[in-house]
Structures are given as structure tokens and as C-alpha cells.
Amino acid sequence: MTDTVKYLLDEEHLPKSWYNIAADLPEPLAPPLHPGTGQPLGPDDLAPLFPMSLIMQEVSTEREIEIPEPVRDVYRLWRPAPLYRARNLERALDTPAHIYYKYEGVSPSGSHKPNTSVAQAFYNAEEGVKKISTETGAGQWGSSMAFAGAHFGIGVEVFMVKVSYHQKPYRRNMMEVYGARCHASPTGLTNAGRAVLQRDPDSPGSLGIAISEAVEVAATHDDTKYALGSVLNHVLLHQTVIGQEAMKQMEMAGEYPDVVVGCAGGGSNFAGIAFPFIGEGLRGGRKVRAVAVEPAACPTMTRGKYAYDFGDTEHLTPLMKMHTLGHTFMPPGFHAGGLRYHAMAPLVSHLVELGEIEPRAVYQNPSFEAGVMFARAEGIVPAPESTHAIRGAIDEALDAKEKGEERVILFNLSGHGFLDLSAYEAYFAGKLEDSDYDPQALEEALKGLPEAG
Ligand SMILES: *Cc1c(COP(=O)(O)O)cnc(C)c1O
Numbered sequence: 001m002t003d004t005v006k007y008l009l010d011e012e013h014l015p016k017s018w019y020n021i022a023a024d025l026p027e028p029l030a031p032p033l034h035p036g037t038g039q040p041l042g043p044d045d046l047a048p049l050f051p052m053s054l055i056m057q058e059v060s061t062e063r064e065i066e067i068p069e070p071v072r073d074v075y076r077l078w079r080p081a082p083l084y085r086a087r088n089l090e091r092a093l094d095t096p097a098h099i100y101y102k103y104e105g106v107s108p109s110g111s112h113k114p115n116t117s118v119a120q121a122f123y124n125a126e127e128g129v130k131k132i133s134t135e136t137g138a139g140q141w142g143s144s145m146a147f148a149g150a151h152f153g154i155g156v157e158v159f160m161v162k163v164s165y166h167q168k169p170y171r172r173n174m175m176e177v178y179g180a181r182c183h184a185s186p187t188g189l190t191n192a193g194r195a196v197l198q199r200d201p202d203s204p205g206s207l208g209i210a211i212s213e214a215v216e217v218a219a220t221h222d223d224t225k226y227a228l229g230s231v232l233n234h235v236l237l238h239q240t241v242i243g244q245e246a247m248k249q250m251e252m253a254g255e256y257p258d259v260v261v262g263c264a265g266g267g268s269n270f271a272g273i274a275f276p277f278i279g280e281g282l283r284g285g286r287k288v289r290a291v292a293v294e295p296a297a298c299p300t301m302t303r304g305k306y307a308y309d310f311g312d313t314e315h316l317t318p319l320m321k322m323h324t325l326g327h328t329f330m331p332p333g334f335h336a337g338g339l340r341y342h343a344m345a346p347l348v349s350h351l352v353e354l355g356e357i358e359p360r361a362v363y364q365n366p367s368f369e370a371g372v373m374f375a376r377a378e379g380i381v382p383a384p385e386s387t388h389a390i391r392g393a394i395d396e397a398l399d400a401k402e403k404g405e406e407r408v409i410l411f412n413l414s415g416h417g418f419l420d421l422s423a424y425e426a427y428f429a430g431k432l433e434d435s436d437y438d439p440q441a442l443e444e445a446l447k448g449l450p451e452a453g
Pocket of ligand 1: 111112113140141229230231263264265266267268269270338339383385386414415416
């Protein structure tokens with residue numbers, strides 16, 4: 001018994017601007033600080049790393065920022081993205097709740113990440129930049145940046161966390177198809193990489209290390225800039241096309257969500273779906289509950305400290321005030337590589353502090369269980385990251401059932417899991433551990449936070 005309910009928008013409803021939540025914050029964000037001096041950063045301090053147009057977006061408090069036509073044109077390859085009502089999942093759960101999901105896996109790289117990689121490649125090309133250096137964990141960001149670089153004729157050099165480079169060759173292959181170069185980080189190509197290798201020749205790498213390498217390459221080459229796939233204000237801004245479209249699609253469905261759910265690694269897909277709804281509430285309109293689901297093995301919002309910290313291990317990035325586990329913290333291995341970052345976006349962290357976002361941590365086995373249930377009911381095999389959002393949505397639906405409530409739930413399905421099937425294999429083989437982070441290691445890492453602010 002299948003009754004597919006899908007809400008599609010015409011191309012004319014593709015958003016014309018990004019929504020900047022900084023315009024609606026009751027209290028402004030703490031400013032980023034210079035890593036050397038500890039003083040607030042000016043736009044010029046960031047100029048070696050980013051094109052000026054992105055720096056201006058990073059500090060903007062204007063509510064609407066126009067999406068350039070060439071970016072909208074690439075968005076049209078897969079946007080507007082579909083919104084579905086998960087009727088079969090509702091039935092499987094026997095819940096009175098209505099569950100909707102926005103599907104971002106229809107993009108060329110299979111996730112929400114091209115919403116920002118395309119914009120970043122465009123602004124870099126416009127400023128005459130020849131090459132973009134960046135990092136990637138499991139490879140989703142690297143492949144998204146490679147796709148966008150190919151489109152705008154920019155070279156892309158990717159530092160990929162070494163353990164993933166060897167374990168997950170397909171994402172690397174995909175980057176090469178798009179013409180990018182991909183290195184196993186730490187490399188011998190940068191001072192940062194060489195320093196790590198000297199300390200630990202067998203280092204498996206980490207996102208923090210790969211960021212140090214990519215930032216160093218941009219800072220030391222005039223024709224090269226750096227790109228980040230999450231965390232920064234302008235990245236979250238670009239993702240708001242997700243929530244703006246979802247708002248129109250919920251209107252088509254004749255409903256408004258009571259709760260909006262997303263998984264959170266650096267916070268960008270969650271912000272993408274939730275910020276337009278949270279903003280509505282901040283301006284005096286309807287309020288939603290916004291639930292950000294993070295992995296219990298890397299519990300940035302639920303166990304981290306809200307403090308200034310570096311974005312990388314080698315202290316090259318600006319200091320940002322955010323929920324952090326400490327830039328030296330090594331989370332235990334788990335299969336949602338995209339959620340394995342030590343910190344959370346400053347905007348998401350700030351809104352958690354203001355009580356506008358409810359953080360929640362879940363283990364990976366219950367997440368995969370939710371992902372498998374979703375795939376059997378709805379047909380789409382979710383990315384391991386996205387299964388955390390599904391877990392969050394299912395828990396909301398079960399809670400509504402217990403209380404006999406007709407709750408309207410909207411979640412973001414950030415990507416598909418076609419290149420992550422080995423994680424499902426491990427799940428079915430009972431090989432996934434619900435490992436906790438090491439509290440002692442966390443305490444140690446938090447001791448290493450910089451004295452700032
Ligand atoms: C990268 C990634 C994430 C996590 O990143 P955010 O910035 O928190 O969105 C989540 N889902 C998928 C499919 C990803 O590729």
C-alpha cells in the first residue's frame with residue numbers, strides 16, 4: 001500500500017536570495033578573533049584566504065542576500081529539491097504524527113554540500129582565483145567542491161583525512177573524475193603536515209590537520225584561496241535555500257511544522273533547513289522547535305564548552321566562539337565521517353545558547369536502525385550522517401504517539417548513502433560500536449583551549 005506524496009516547486013520558485021539569520025538575532029554573534037593577537041578580525045585579515053565577496057557575506061547583517069544568476073543557473077540542475085510526506089514511515093510507526101522530509105540527495109554529489117560549493121566557486125572565479133584548496137573527511141565535501149570547481153574552471157586541491165583516503169576510495173575517484181587533485185593528509189607537502197608527521201609518522205589524520213594543510217596552501221599562494229564546507233556564516237547562509245523551499249512546500253501541503261530536525265556535524269545542513277523557520281519565530285511569527293541531532297561519540301553541543309577555539313590543530317584559523325570539544329580532541333571512529341568535527345558553527349552554537357535550538361545526541365546503532373527502517377518504508381538509502389536526523393524524527397513521531405498528539409515533523413535528508421554501503425555492511429554484521437567519547441581525553445582537550453575573549 002503505497003501512496004507517494006511529493007511536493008515539487010516550479011523553477012520560478014527557486015529562491016532568489018539567501019536568508020541571513022544574523023539580521024534577526026536578538027543578540028549579535030561574538031566576533032572572530034585573530035589567532036596571533038587575540039584581537040577582533042577585520043575583513044582584510046581574511047583576504048588571503050577568501051574572496052572579498054564571501055568575507056562581506058561572513059560579516060553581513062542584511063536579511064536577504066541576492067543569489068547571483070550564474071549560481072541559480074547551476075542550482076537548476078537539481079533545485080528546487082523535492083519534499084515528501086513519509087506516509088509509509090508514518091504507517092510503519094503507527095503514529096498520528098505527520099512526517100515530511102526534504103531530500104538533498106538529488107544534487108550531483110548526492111548531498112546538500114553543492115548548495116555552497118557552487119556559490120563559493122562562483123565568487124572565487126569572479127575574483128580571478130585560479131585554485132581552491134580545501135579539506136575533506138569522508139569525501140563528500142571534496143567531491144562537491146570538485147564538481148563546482150570543474151563547472152567554473154577553477155583547480156581544486158583536496159587534503160583528505162588519511163584513514164578515509166585509504167578506506168573510502170570512491171569519493172576520491174569521484175574528485176578525480178571532476179579533475180581535482182586529492183592528497184592523503186597529513187602530507188609532506190606543507191609545514192603543518194610535516195610537523196604532524198614528525199610527531200607521529202603513522203598519524204591517521206583528522207579534519208583539524210587537513211584544514212591546517214589546506215589553509216597553509218592558500219595563505220602561501222597568491223592565486224589560491226581556501227574553502228570550507230561547513231561551520232562559517234557564509235556557508236550556513238548558502239544552505240538556506242533548503243529551508244526557504246521547504247517553507248513553500250509545507251504551504252503546498254497545507255501544514256506548518258511543529259518541529260524541524262536535522263543532523264549536525266559543522267551545522268550547515270541543519271541551519272539550511274531550520275534557520276528560515278527559526279527566523280520567522282524571531283521576527284514574531286510562528287515558532288517551531290528546532291532539533292539538532294549530533295553523534296554521541298562527538299557530542300559538541302551536548303558535552304562541549306561554549307568558548308573561543310581554533311578550527312584546526314595547528315592554530316592557523318581565526319578563533320571563533322562556538323561549542324567545542326577542543327581542537328586537539330580526537331573523536332572515536334564511527335561511520336558518519338561528516339559529523340566528526342570538534343566544533344559547531346558559531347551561529348548554531350549561539351542559537352543553542354539563546355534557547356532557540358534543542359541539541360540532542362544519538363548513538364550510531366540506533367541511527368542505522370532508523371536509517372534501515374526509513375529505506376524499507378520510503379525507498380531512499382540515507383547517508384550515515386542523515387540517519388541521525390531520521391533517528392531524531394522517528395523519536396519525535398514515537399513521542400507524539402505516546403502522547404496522542406498530531407505533531408507535524410519536518411526533517412532534512414541531507415544525502416544518500418550509495419557510497420557508504422560498507423557502513424551498512426558493518427551495521428548488519430553487528431560490528432558497529434556505540435562508543436562513547438573518552439571523558440578524560442575531553443578534559444585534556446578542553447584544557448588546551450586558547451585564553452581569549
Ligand atoms: C557533510 C555532511 C553532513 C554534515 O555536515 P553539516 O555541515 O553539519 O551539514 C551531513 N550529511 C551529509 C550527507 C553530509 O555530506
